[in-house]
Amino acid sequence: MIQSLLIANRGEIACRIIRTARRLGIRTVAVYSDADAGALHVREADEAVHIGPPPARESYLVGDKIIAAAKATGAEAIHPGYGFLSENADFAEKVIAAGLIWVGPQPHSIRAMGLKDAAKKLMDEAGVPTTPGYLGDDQSPDRLQKEADAIGYPVLIKAVAGGGGKGMRKVNAASDFADMLLSCKREAASSFGDDRVLIEKYIERPRHIEVQVFGDTHGNVVHLFERDCSLQRRHQKVIEEAPAPGMDEATRAAVCAAAVKAAKAVDYVGAGTIEFIADGSAGLRADRIWFMEMNTRLQVEHPVTEMITGQDLVEWQLRVASGEPLPKRQDELSITGWAIEARLYAEDPANEFLPSIGRLDHLYFDAMEERHSGATSHARVDSGVAQGDRISPFYDPMIAKLVAWDRDRAWARQLLMKMLNASYVAPLRTNKGFLYECVAHQDFALGRLDTGLVPRELDRLLPAPSPSQAAIDGAAAFYRAYAPYEGADDYAFRNQNAGFRLNAEPDPEIAFWLNGSRVAGDWTGGMPDYSAILSIRSLGEEGAIVTERGQTYLLQTRYPQSADAREAGDGAMISPMPGRIIAVDARQGDRVAKGQKLVTLEAMKMEHSLAAPFDGIVTELNASEGAQVVEGTLLVKIEKAE
Template identity: 60%
Template sequence: MFDKLLIANRGEIACRIIRTARKMGLATVAVHSDADANALHVRSADEAVHIGPPPAAESYLVGERIIAAAKQTGAQAIHPGYGFLSENAGFAEAVQEAGLIWVGAPPSSIRAMGLKDAAKKLMRGAGVPVTPGYDGEDQSAERLKQEADAIGYPVLIKAVAGGGGKGMRKVDAAADFDAALQSCRREAKASFGNDDVILEKWITSPRHIEVQVFGDSHGNVVHLFERDCSLQRRHQKVIEEAPAPGMDEATREEICAAAVRAAKAVDYEGAGTIEFIADASEGLRADRIFFMEMNTRLQVEHPVTEEITGVDLVEWQLRVAAGEAIPLSQDDLAIEGHAIEARLYAEDPSSGFLPSTGPLDHFDLGTRGRIETGVSEGDTISPDYDPMIAKLVVWRETREDAVEALADICEGVEVWPVKTNAAFLANALLEDDFLEGHLDTGFIERKLERLVGDAEPNDAIWQAAADFTVLDAIDDTAPAASGFRLNADPRIAATLFHKGESRTLAVTGERDAAHATGFVEDTRTLVFADGQSFEFAREARGGGAAAAGDGAILAPMPGKVLSVDVAEGDTVEAGQRLLVLEAMKMEHALTAPFDGVVADLSASEGAQVQVETLLVRVEAAK
């Protein structure tokens, strides 16, 4: 076994790997950009090396700097985590050519599974069921249209080098195919440098089922059962669980056996995931589960598999990379209980899930369950990276108990001033259909409005804010976060302001009705309830141009203006796109709040803007 490991990643996965490495007695080396100079993963490692400016393309994606950092510090092995360079075969080869140990899949396996068309052909040959479709070499628009017509609509167009939902389009009718193909190819070319596509039959009631596999250099391959990752938004996983609801033993045996065949077909080593799409219109059945792709790395959702099997997958990765055999045989592995994970994002569901950046002045995820995070209070959420700030994981003996426990954790999240999707997660977990195991990949989109809910405080939260404020007025030594005195004088009242609304409320001693916590500062009271945060001012003040309701369109976060679609004097309609802002690796369309005229236009294409910069102002139509 090597004795020093470099982690070529950041955030919660870097912290996760460091924790296991330390348990195994290994020294750890972190790498970081300028933005992460004081990040939690840097503070947690034994050593840290600076590798460049904030953009990932100039730091975490520069393989030469990472290899140089390993040599500089004497690290003998590199663990890539997930994302970034984890599935880059060229980087894996460079690591090995530098005389270092690559803690990941062999470069040949990465290449074999890297392109969806080649992977499907390989899997078909290995006896793994694949989705009906077309993955031929003829990429002409005419041939693709013919194949789509033959498959029957709806069909799915997928970039062969795609991932994360990019380069993917559902086509419902033949008349829409050409436009969808062009759009898909443009996005694929921009994102992956490859505009080749495959076609797949659209599954009517799709569930995303994946199987954790593990191989070693001694020819052993095992599976660690399945996970259900069907709750997705825009093809990004939101909630994952293991085992899959409604999975019977016969179907489990067949899908897991197919996953092992897939791994053996590419002489797989290390942790990997075989992803399947299931037609669940009549429940989970082995003859209706089809191979989608293989992820040749550790998955974000690996903790739920660890929780039901008792295995530390990172430890297995390190041991197998060092040449050891897999510690357990297939017969040694079994499912115990149920585990579920929710991805906590720094985003605002009430504003179209726009990423939320800035300092974490208050950050408390509680102490229940398994919390995987790469930040702590006082850190900053940067616009340069993925907005996931934590994974909230729970294990219980039954699915019902696990879901209920995770919902409680989500409702207890306290983060300020950064917004999170905690309330959205809790709402999804407590939906009747989810509780009953009736789910598919369209679950969130169908129920989106109800899951997002109301972002404004209800009467109980207003009252809780008044109670906290009154307690502070009575005893300014009381922190208020731990509750308040029920015998506080009911004649004492507080006048509070929230987004232009004001209320004067007397203390009632009924804060528990809102399930709220909070604290008081010089001029404001903060309340946390049901996974949301609310700020109440104790003196009148403007809500800022972002909330003024005067047609001012402000930048919701720092970013770059990609395009400006209007000019001063233009007449616009409510919902019409005004400009597109790029931030946190995502594009955000900003639209007109009502019918009117563009009175002021401050934005220009290519400009870098800061949060709350005035971009456009629309005057209401007269």
């Protein structure tokens, strides 16, 4: 067994790997950038090495620095986690050439599956069904347009080297193809250094089904069943679960057998995921499920597979990398219960899901267990941050993964909803309420899933901007009961703007500030009973935290010291985060229409477009292509046209 391990990653996955390594008695080495000097993964590792400035291209993506850190600390092996260098065959080769153990597949397997066009050709040859599309070398816009026209719209443009939803565009009509192609190629070049694309038929009611596979150096390959990752927003997964709803045993056997065949075709070693797209319009059928791509690494959603199989996939990775055979044969693996995972991000659903940057002043997760009808449910939280840490503008803004396991899907779903309510994050905006609404949605409850569910229902899935009056009243009761106060002056302060008078009956209202606006709660009704949709916690003299339908609201007794820079005056388009301007589509003096794209900003490894909020004239333009901007910068000012 490996005795010392360097983890070439950060955040939640680094902490996850450290947890298993510690249980196995393996010494761990973390790496960190300037932005992560005090990060949780650095604090939890046995040793940590600084590798550079905050931008990933100068730290976490510099393979030579990581190998040097492993050598300097005496680490035997390098685990890449996911993202960053995890699917970089050149880096894997350098690790092996340096005499270190690479905890991952062989470089030739990564290369075979790393390019989507080559992978699909390989799968065709291996007899694995693939979706109709164009995988040719001719990348001219005219040829790509002709192929898309021949396939028939809608089509999907996908970066050949893509992943994680980046470099992907759905095109509904031929007239949109040229613009979408340009945008896709630009994002692909920026994210992957390769702007080549392939064209696929877009399936109207698709489901995203993936199979966890594992191989060892002794020629064994097994599957650990399937996951359903159909709830997606902009091709990025939101909710994942295992097993897949509606999957019968015959279809499961066929799909999992195809996944094993795909892994064997590239002599696969280690953890990998074979992703399929399924036409779910008539239920899951083996003849309507096609190979999409392979991820040659551990997946973000691997916990749901661990929960239903009782296996630690990171332990499997470390044992296989140490030369051991797979811990289990195929006939020793089975499914027990159901697991659902929600990805909690620091992002603002009400503002195009833009990342929310800053300090996690209040952070709490309740990893509860409940007993019912002889079964024990289990809640799991995988996180890379703790209260007081900061969400940085340089990396993915994930806060945690909340995973619920129970005896069946209905019970697991209920537990996940309770977990979302029992947890809170403030003052940063998060997608927690959005996640709750996704899990609470009737179609999700009934297992009627497809990748278009979130886009179709987005307006219904966005959380309310403020809690109900009943919740505010409950917060007032909590505040009155738990806030410390010494006398009339403090009590008067706590009843600011509520008509407090000495020698008079206490005013029934307590004033709070919520997102810069004053709200008042009546405490006389007492504290409400806890329920499946509401929880309240006192912050003492600072106010209260209310969680309603998963959404966290911070009710403060003092007016916030700083206003959100995004709440600028009408027509002022503000940079929502630090980033680089990659396109400017307007000039000062231009007349623009509502919804017209004006500036495109690259930040957090994604493109974010700023569009005109109404018809008007560009009166100020402070954006130039290639410029770096900080959060709160005024980029464009528009005045309404007369």
